[in-house]
Amino acid sequence: MPNSNELLNNIVGFVEGVARKEAREQVGTDFSEQKGKTTADIAKLHPKRLHLTVSEIFQDTPSTKTFRLVNNDSVNKGQILPPFQAGQYINLYTTINGVDTARPYAISSCPTQREYYDLTVKLVDGGFVTNYLLGEEVEVGQTFSATSPMGTFYHNPLFHGDDLVFLAGGSGGAPARSMIESQMSKNGNRGDKVNFHLVYGNSYENDVIFQDTFRELADKYDNFQLSEVISRPTDGYEGLKGHLNKELLTELLDGDVTKKTFYICGPTPFNDFCVGQLKALGVEDKRMRIECNGPPKKPSCLENWPEVVSEQDEITVTVKGRGQFVAKAGEPLLNSLERNGYTVENACRSGECSLCRVKILEGEVFNPPESLLRKSDKDFGWVHSCVAFPTTDIEILY
Amino acid sequence: MEQDSNHYDAIVIGAGNAGLTAATALQRGGAKTLLLERHNIPGGCATSFVRGEFEFEVALHQLSGLGTEDNPFIMRKIFNDLGVMDKVEFVQEHELYRMAVKDEFDITLPASWNGIRDVLIENFPQEETGIKAFLKLCEQVTMESFMGLPMARKMNSEEMLNKNCKNYVAHGLRDAKTVLDEHFESEHIKTLLAAYWCYIGMPPKDVNFCDLAVMLYAYGVFKPWHIKGGSQALSSALLESFLEAGGELRFNCAVDTIKTDQSGAKPKVTSVVTEFDEEIFAGQVISNASTVVTFADLLDTDIMPPGISKDFKSRDLGTSAFCLYLGMDKTPEQLGIKNASTFLSTTMDEELMHDTMKTMNPPVATMLTCYNVDDPSFAPPGKSQISLLCLQYGSVWEDVPVEKYAETKYAFAENLLDQAEEFFPGFRDSIEEVEVGTPLTMMRYLNTPGGAIYGFQQNPEDGPLHRERYDQVEGLHIAGSWQGMGGFQPTYMVGHSTANAIVKKIKKQRAQQASQVEAGVENA
Numbered sequence: 036m037p038n039s040n041e042l043l044n045n046i047v048g049f050v051e052g053v054a055r056k057e058a059r060e061q062v063g064t065d066f067s068e069q070k071g072k073t074t075a076d077i078a079k080l081h082p083k084r085l086h087l088t089v090s091e092i093f094q095d096t097p098s099t100k101t102f103r104l105v106n107n108d109s110v111n112k113g114q115i116l117p118p119f120q121a122g123q124y125i126n127l128y129t130t131i132n133g134v135d136t137a138r139p140y141a142i143s144s145c146p147t148q149r150e151y152y153d154l155t156v157k158l159v160d161g162g163f164v165t166n167y168l169l170g171e172e173v174e175v176g177q178t179f180s181a182t183s184p185m186g187t188f189y190h191n192p193l194f195h196g197d198d199l200v201f202l203a204g205g206s207g208g209a210p211a212r213s214m215i216e217s218q219m220s221k222n223g224n225r226g227d228k229v230n231f232h233l234v235y236g237n238s239y240e241n242d243v244i245f246q247d248t249f250r251e252l253a254d255k256y257d258n259f260q261l262s263e264v265i266s267r268p269t270d271g272y273e274g275l276k277g278h279l280n281k282e283l284l285t286e287l288l289d290g291d292v293t294k295k296t297f298y299i300c301g302p303t304p305f306n307d308f309c310v311g312q313l314k315a316l317g318v319e320d321k322r323m324r325i326e327c328n329g330p331p332k333k334p335s336c337l338e339n340w341p342e343v344v345s346e347q348d349e350i351t352v353t354v355k356g357r358g359q360f361v362a363k364a365g366e367p368l369l370n371s372l373e374r375n376g377y378t379v380e381n382a383c384r385s386g387e388c389s390l391c392r393v394k395i396l397e398g399e400v401f402n403p404p405e406s407l408l409r410k411s412d413k414d415f416g417w418v419h420s421c422v423a424f425p426t427t428d429i430e431i432l433y
Numbered sequence: 434m435e436q437d438s439n440h441y442d443a444i445v446i447g448a449g450n451a452g453l454t455a456a457t458a459l460q461r462g463g464a465k466t467l468l469l470e471r472h473n474i475p476g477g478c479a480t481s482f483v484r485g486e487f488e489f490e491v492a493l494h495q496l497s498g499l500g501t502e503d504n505p506f507i508m509r510k511i512f513n514d515l516g517v518m519d520k521v522e523f524v525q526e527h528e529l530y531r532m533a534v535k536d537e538f539d540i541t542l543p544a545s546w547n548g549i550r551d552v553l554i555e556n557f558p559q560e561e562t563g564i565k566a567f568l569k570l571c572e573q574v575t576m577e578s579f580m581g582l583p584m585a586r587k588m589n590s591e592e593m594l595n596k597n598c599k600n601y602v603a604h605g606l607r608d609a610k611t612v613l614d615e616h617f618e619s620e621h622i623k624t625l626l627a628a629y630w631c632y633i634g635m636p637p638k639d640v641n642f643c644d645l646a647v648m649l650y651a652y653g654v655f656k657p658w659h660i661k662g663g664s665q666a667l668s669s670a671l672l673e674s675f676l677e678a679g680g681e682l683r684f685n686c687a688v689d690t691i692k693t694d695q696s697g698a699k700p701k702v703t704s705v706v707t708e709f710d711e712e713i714f715a716g717q718v719i720s721n722a723s724t725v726v727t728f729a730d731l732l733d734t735d736i737m738p739p740g741i742s743k744d745f746k747s748r749d750l751g752t753s754a755f756c757l758y759l760g761m762d763k764t765p766e767q768l769g770i771k772n773a774s775t776f777l778s779t780t781m782d783e784e785l786m787h788d789t790m791k792t793m794n795p796p797v798a799t800m801l802t803c804y805n806v807d808d809p810s811f812a813p814p815g816k817s818q819i820s821l822l823c824l825q826y827g828s829v830w831e832d833v834p835v836e837k838y839a840e841t842k843y844a845f846a847e848n849l850l851d852q853a854e855e856f857f858p859g860f861r862d863s864i865e866e867v868e869v870g871t872p873l874t875m876m877r878y879l880n881t882p883g884g885a886i887y888g889f890q891q892n893p894e895d896g897p898l899h900r901e902r903y904d905q906v907e908g909l910h911i912a913g914s915w916q917g918m919g920g921f922q923p924t925y926m927v928g929h930s931t932a933n934a935i936v937k938k939i940k941k942q943r944a945q946q947a948s949q950v951e952a953g954v955e956n957a
Contacts, residue, residue: 043586046606048641048893065743066748080873118835187868194865380684387483389474389483410661415670432676
């Protein structure tokens with residue numbers, strides 16, 4: 036307000052302020068050198084999308100392949116990938132039979148090198164995406180886009196301590212490998228040597244991901260211990276058999292189990308079982324870190340699912356201002372949206388990250404416990420579509 | 434009059450506090466408004482995230498300006514105007530803050546103007562005269578800055594200024610440190626009363642006394658507040674009100690370009706282009722992005738408008754923050770935490786505190802907010818939610834190699850935990866969840882240069898008396914901390930006032946068009 040500067044000159048200190056401002060005008064920059072800098076700085080750690088090429092494919096076990104992915108960005112081609120914390124995942128986008136979808140996969144390679152990320156994918160019975168990835172179609176040279184690494188399943192030195200146990204089931208071996216290699220690479224650094232024990236449960240002895248890698252690590256490092264457990268052994272199998280129950284864990288783990296931090300990653304029933312066993316052993320919630328693992332397979336078996344609704348019921352979903360389609364009550368809303376050509380941002384597909392929030396304008400959905408909704412989202416009808424199941428006809432906004 | 438679906442009266446870029454209040458006021462004021470937000474959630478700073486059993490408040494420490502039902506203040510009116518009073522529940526806090534300086538003093542100020550006076554006199558009986566004079570001056574300067582000063586400026590009247598704002602004229606733009614020095618002998622009381630400098634980010638010697646006075650008086654008289662469900666609940670309520678009024682919204686949709694018609698003397702906004710290369714038209718664009726991003730990155734002119742360039746040259750980037758979001762498996766009582774806001778430090782030297790903010794040295798001052806002291810619903814039963822933070826400039830983090838980022842972040846976080854542990858023994862052992870936000874985290878989620886949380890640095894010459902509103906591009910309005918002060922109340926207010934000015938303008942245009950049409954009809 037230059038016209039009233041004369042007035043403001045009456046205020047003690049005003050004139051001096053104007054002089055300081057004018058002095059700064061002489062020496063300052065107009066920030067034009069900042070053009071693009073904020074975006075570039077953010078992208079160094081968290082680019083919105085990665086553009087990746089499959090450089091190698093490894094058949095790990097009969098059910099599992101590892102895809103080695105390198106940077107194929109026009110700008111960053113061949114450059115190293117963003118850093119991540121061992122245990123984190125990327126969400127891999129793909130188009131299958133004309134449907135744009137995505138799935139999160141834990142990075143199984145160690146973050147000390149970033150030439151590539153390894154994604155280790157185990158076949159899921161009837162899995163839409165794993166069947167595609169593990170089929171004949173995906174070859175070296177194929178490109179994918181993906182999110183940058185994310186997720187909260189990693190070793191946090193602020194409160195996890197240095198006595199660590201990983202309870203892995205099947206594909207849980209993927210983040211386990213990254214975490215163990217990462218921890219072992221820190222041996223000797225600043226004296227922060229951890230004790231790491233992997234208890235690895237698998238169904239079949241011929242289908243153990245990274246078996247050789249883990250065994251070599253156990254031979255090499257005295258602070259890494261490996262226990263392999265097979266639940267459906269062949270006759271004559273001489274190793275540990277059964278499930279990771281409290282008796283077995285008590286036998287395997289040295290020292291006070293309540294002072295250890297546990298990382299639990301496997302199929303949902305495996306995770307639930309392990310948590311129950313650890314609780315029975317007196318392990319507190321804060322000492323159990325559980326990786327999320329997709330939407331519930333049978334939501335109708337969960338508490339609060341409306342009795343009158345069957346998973347096969349047909350539901351009309353209206354997307355405000357765009358159109359409508361019919362979906363099954365037992366299918367996550369995100370999946371049916373994608374199948375009908377609606378693109379919704381997403382990443383964890385397990386109810387945690389909240390990227391796939393949509394607002395329910397009309398009707399009801401079932402939100403399982405996986406859905407970590409904010410209080411105000413509950414109040415105003417926003418849901419995480421990746422784990423939301425429509426139980427009446429609904430209208431949504433996103 | 435049917436319009437194309439990609440034509441709006443106004444487009445708001447960013448759903449931060451100012452973007453939300455602007456969009457809601459615009460739509461409720463009859464302007465067809467589109468709100469674009471690059472993230473998936475409204476709020477900007479005013480947001481939350483969920484980890485395990487905890488929903489963490491990201492940024493709100495104490496909401497000011499609300500007042501009580503009996504003694505309402507401006508934010509109550511604004512929230513009422515915006516239709517959110519029945520959508521959120523406010524929770525009153527009972528203390529201003531506790532300040533504990535190691536080996537020096539440990540005093541808690543109540544959230545009551547007379548109570549503050551009594552506690553100060555009780556702790557500093559020899560300073561009684563100064564205390565009374567200082568608090569009186571705070572009150573006078575605050576009242577004058579809200580009433581007499583705007584009126585005198587509006588009338589451009591020196592007489593009114595000298596008659597109705599004499600305390601402001603004499604002290605408002607002096608630095609807070611000098612005014613404190615004039616009133617008090619004890620360094621303890623000066624440090625205690627200057628604690629709110631951290632809500633501005635500059636040490637008391639670089640803060641206008643009126644800014645400190647307004648904060649003390651406003652929190653003391655109109656109380657500090659919280660919101661059930663955190664600041665996210667207010668953000669979501671504003672969005673709900675916007676949608677109810679018919680506003681249109683796109684999440685996960687960043688704006689890449691603000692396009693202008695440059696044929697006239699002054700560039701004029703015509704449209705915005707989204708990250709998906711979609712062009713959307715509007716004559717009014719309100720940017721809730723930082724001014725630096727708005728003018729350096731988004732605006733399509735080849736060179737920065739001259740007035741902007743001149744203003745920016747006398748600006749510096751403001752501070753960011755390093756914040757630990759902690760879920761504890763103990764109650765506040767078990768942790769020894771008695772009040773919501775605690776300032777902890779190991780020194781009374783605010784310049785040292787500010788200098789430390791420019792380094793990776795362990796912070797000498799931290800702030801600890803325990804949200805469930807006044808509102809138990811903020812954490813599961815038996816647990817607590819805490820934010821432990823220090824202010825820190827983002828530039829020191831921009832030099833950290835990306836592969837060292839995680840370990841640097843944890844190492845720096847240990848410093849804050851060490852300090853909390855000194856004041857609250859056993860603190861570290863009670864952690865159930867912790868998420869670390871560095872200045873680069875703030876940058877990622879706010880898209881501000883340097884991860885600045887309060888906009889440009891708030892030097893004494895950067896206040897509203899010394900800075901004009903940006904109007905170098907016709908139809909482009911800046912709303913947010915980069916236009917004025919940082920913090921919740923100022924950003925809510927600037928969004929609201931920006932929108933109201935635009936609504937007025939649009940209504941006037943419509944009235945003119947209508948009368949032209951009428952005139953045309955008559956002529957025909």
